[in-house]
Amino acid sequence: MPETSTSEQTTTTSPGENAGRPEWAAAQRIVVKIGSALLVDRATGILKKDWLASLMQDVAVLARMGKQIVLVSSGAIALGRHTLKLPAGPLDLEESQAAAAVGQISLAHAYQEFARGHGLIAAQVLVTLGDTEERRRYLNARHTIDRLLVMRALPVVNENDTVATTEIRYGDNDRLSARVASMISADCLVLLSDIDGLYTAPPNAGVDACRLDVVTEITPEIEAMAGDAGTELSKGGMKTKIEAAKIARAAGCNMVIASGKLEHPLAAVGQGCAATWFLAPSDPVTAKKRWISGQLEPKGVVIVDEGAVVALSSGKSLLPAGVKAITGTFDRGDVVVIRTQAGLDVGRGLIAYASADAQRIIGKKSRDAAEILGFEGRPELIHRDDMALNRAHGVA
Numbered sequence: 145m146p147e148t149s150t151s152e153q154t155t156t157t158s159p160g161e162n163a164g165r166p167e168w169a170a171a172q173r174i175v176v177k178i179g180s181a182l183l184v185d186r187a188t189g190i191l192k193k194d195w196l197a198s199l200m201q202d203v204a205v206l207a208r209m210g211k212q213i214v215l216v217s218s219g220a221i222a223l224g225r226h227t228l229k230l231p232a233g234p235l236d237l238e239e240s241q242a243a244a245a246v247g248q249i250s251l252a253h254a255y256q257e258f259a260r261g262h263g264l265i266a267a268q269v270l271v272t273l274g275d276t277e278e279r280r281r282y283l284n285a286r287h288t289i290d291r292l293l294v295m296r297a298l299p300v301v302n303e304n305d306t307v308a309t310t311e312i313r314y315g316d317n318d319r320l321s322a323r324v325a326s327m328i329s330a331d332c333l334v335l336l337s338d339i340d341g342l343y344t345a346p347p348n349a350g351v352d353a354c355r356l357d358v359v360t361e362i363t364p365e366i367e368a369m370a371g372d373a374g375t376e377l378s379k380g381g382m383k384t385k386i387e388a389a390k391i392a393r394a395a396g397c398n399m400v401i402a403s404g405k406l407e408h409p410l411a412a413v414g415q416g417c418a419a420t421w422f423l424a425p426s427d428p429v430t431a432k433k434r435w436i437s438g439q440l441e442p443k444g445v446v447i448v449d450e451g452a453v454v455a456l457s458s459g460k461s462l463l464p465a466g467v468k469a470i471t472g473t474f475d476r477g478d479v480v481v482i483r484t485q486a487g488l489d490v491g492r493g494l495i496a497y498a499s500a501d502a503q504r505i506i507g508k509k510s511r512d513a514a515e516i517l518g519f520e521g522r523p524e525l526i527h528r529d530d531m532a533l534n535r536a537h538g539v540a
């Protein structure tokens with residue numbers, strides 16, 4: 145059952161008066177989704193610079209605390225339609241794509257400028273649905289964002305609206321941001337929107353509704369609380385936010401819906417402002433392991449030596465050196481079974497090399513792999529983050 149405590153204890157407070165949730169304090173890697181309605185003035189179609197400046201100030205504070213921040217920002221269509229002087233009202237797909245192509249430039253520029261003001265380097269990352277669903281591209285996108293974070297850059301993600309088609313697109317940045325959060329193993333996803341959380345009834349339902357502080361499970365009752373409404377500028381309503389919560393929770397990531405209507409929205413989250421937190425299951429690793437071990441069809445088997453089993457059980461990645469043999473035909477990013485020479489299944493994982501390449505580097509040192517293959521691949525055959533080990537064998 146979801147926890148249905150209401151908002152009494154968590155109304156907006158002054159800094160420091162009311163500490164935020166421990167999940168926020170503990171979060172190291174945070175994805176923040178910014179809705180169009182917050183960033184772009186609906187009447188004029190102009191960027192809300194003061195608001196963006198306050199957001200970037202918050203981001204800079206978090207970055208100084210050593211936290212890694214990824215922004216997923218909408219606003220391309222809203223800005224572009226203004227520049228193109230398109231009439232008010234719904235746009236068809238081609239019109240929104242054209243508007244996005246125009247608006248994305250302004251959007252990226254704005255982030256670059258405001259990030260620079262705090263000594264931060266903004267990086268534009270445009271992704272399509274296929275990039276997060278297809279495992280090879282998923283791994284690539286993940287490694288790029290990881291690398292940007294290591295370089296202390298600030299990735300600013302949006303959907304690549306110009307190439308998305310009706311069938312193959314997110315269309316809303318709620319779910320996209322959840323996919324990104326799950327892709328990069330973020331601890332926390334913040335959905336900044338024009339509403340401060342999930343209410344027991346949709347705002348337009350005409351009944352008294354109260355905001356939930358915490359949701360610990362997405363039950364049919366919780367789903368029923370989400371209305372469908374979105375504004376003209378943003379595609380997401382509460383429904384897509386609940387979908388996002390499912391994606392985030394399955395990846396072990398906490399999610400919070402908070403209002404971005406006031407300035408300094410992230411500082412407000414840190415101070416425990418009114419919001420709805422969707423808490424991930426307490427053992428987040430288990431959720432990801434379930435995803436890898438339960439939902440995918442293994443394409444091959446890697447037979448590992450005893451040394452590798454010991455390394456895996458202490459939380460290390462699987463290196464080519466520890467692999468004795470490989471069977472099956474697979475691509476980079478496919479799921480394979482990890483098996484001992486005695487025939488015991490140790491777990492499963494997403495492999496970083498296609499079978500033909502993997503065959504050539506097994507038993508070899510990672511540093512020799514590039515020379516053997518003629519291209520620079522990952523040092524590990526299966527990264528520990530991409531691995532679900534069987535607890536039954538004491539290696540979880």
Ligand code: GLU
Pocket residue numbers: 180217218219220221222244302303305315316317318377378379380
């Ligand atoms: N990608 C769209 C844009 O930048 C926004 C989608 C959404 O509103 O969630 O305008």
